Amino acid sequence: MERSIDWITFDCYGTLIDWEGGVANALGSLLPPPIDRAALAARYIAVEAEVEHERYRPYRDVLAVAGARVMEALGRPLPPGRERVLPDSLPSWRPFPEVPQALGALQAAGYRLAILSNVDRDLLAASIAQLGVVPDLAITAEDCRSYKPAPGHWDRFRMLSGAPPSRTSFGYRTVFVNRRDAPIDGVTPTRVLPDLRPLPAAIEELGGP
Numbered sequence: 001m002e003r004s005i006d007w008i009t010f011d012c013y014g015t016l017i018d019w020e021g022g023v024a025n026a027l028g029s030l031l032p033p034p035i036d037r038a039a040l041a042a043r044y045i046a047v048e049a050e051v052e053h054e055r056y057r058p059y060r061d062v063l064a065v066a067g068a069r070v071m072e073a074l075g076r077p078l079p080p081g082r083e084r085v086l087p088d089s090l091p092s093w094r095p096f097p098e099v100p101q102a103l104g105a106l107q108a109a110g111y112r113l114a115i116l117s118n119v120d121r122d123l124l125a126a127s128i129a130q131l132g133v134v135p136d137l138a139i140t141a142e143d144c145r146s147y148k149p150a151p152g153h154w155d156r157f158r159m160l161s162g163a164p165p166s167r168t169s170f171g172y173r174t175v176f177v178n179r180r181d182a183p184i185d186g187v188t189p190t191r192v193l194p195d196l197r198p199l200p201a202a203i204e205e206l207g208g209p
Contacts, residue, residue: 007114016103016127017094017130018096023041026085027071027086048063051066103196113137115128118147143156176192176193
């Protein structure tokens with residue numbers, strides 16, 4: 001019996017790469033202790049969304065603008081020479097520990113992997129180098145000139161992959177990797193997982209032979 005999923009699409013930052021940890025490390029290095037890392041990351045994420053909605057900017061500029069606004073709001077403007085502390089730090093942001101093994105297992109099982117990310121091509125390439133696998137397809141905001149949740153990433157994915165929604169884990173079947181046990185509002189994912197370790201088994205259940 002043929003399985004019904006060929007492609008698995010991933011967001012990168014927050015799902016594969018520890019985005020919140022990277023932001024907290026970079027901005028927290030410029031703040032006096034004690035630092036509430038979770039609150040700092042949450043504040044940054046909210047501001048970044050505002051910046052992305054203003055107009056299209058390269059993601060490295062989004063990082064710089066949002067980081068500057070957060071630090072100004074905290075009364076600690078970025079010092080001279082550190083204005084680009086966030087984009088400069090992104091290539092060092094690390095994957096979550098279980099990610100390379102989980103992605104490797106999915107690829108070994110014959111699934112095709114795609115990463116759809118709100119970043120620039122070179123920044124995503126630096127992160128992919130840490131994942132332990134090379135995805136079959138990578139689509140960035142730079143390619144689409146827009147940021148998710150705008151539909152540009154998904155339109156480009158369908159065009160390049162040739163895969164209809166029914167042959168992917170996006171579309172009709174979704175898996176929410178809820179690393180921080182956040183409340184789920186306005187969406188009903190097919191599966192909710194605490195990290196990527198159970199993902200290969202979950203994908204087999206959703207569309208395996």
